[in-house]
Amino acid sequence: MMNERFMTILGWLATFTAVCMYVSYLEQINLNLNGVKGGLIQPLATAINCCLWFCYGLFKEKRDMPIIFANSPGVVLGIIAFLTAI
Template sequence: MNERFITILGWVATFTAVCMYVSYLEQIGLNLDGNKGGLIQPLATAVNCTLWVCYGLFKEKRDLPVALANSPGVVLGLAAFVTAI
């Protein structure tokens, strides 16, 4: 496959990952309204995304799409976890 296709694919995947993590906003709203969700999934999301952000930023040749795609998962996963307590 050519490099241009792979680059476009990486950014499209980044966009869809961000959309997936933004869906936590609904759960955070429900948590704040008293309809508490589970604790394990958002905590696992936050830990997983933290590891991927570190991987993307600290590898020798940075992988910004990986880091950017997972950044919202860190923040929103933690927010969903905290509001579910």
């Protein structure tokens, strides 16, 4: 059985790596704004997926802060990447 401390550390490590992944959208947003348009589907799917996970973490009986923090940048940056790619 996994102990609670290990699961907490694992959750925050996963949060850190998820945020790093979503921050990579900054480069795509910059390219979009400079005329090198990227695809629309991936950032839109990211925004929707992260929004669902954000809501899941927020509305659980006991809020799941790693899930909320991990998916917040994906919602914002996914939407921005989508809008700048239009």
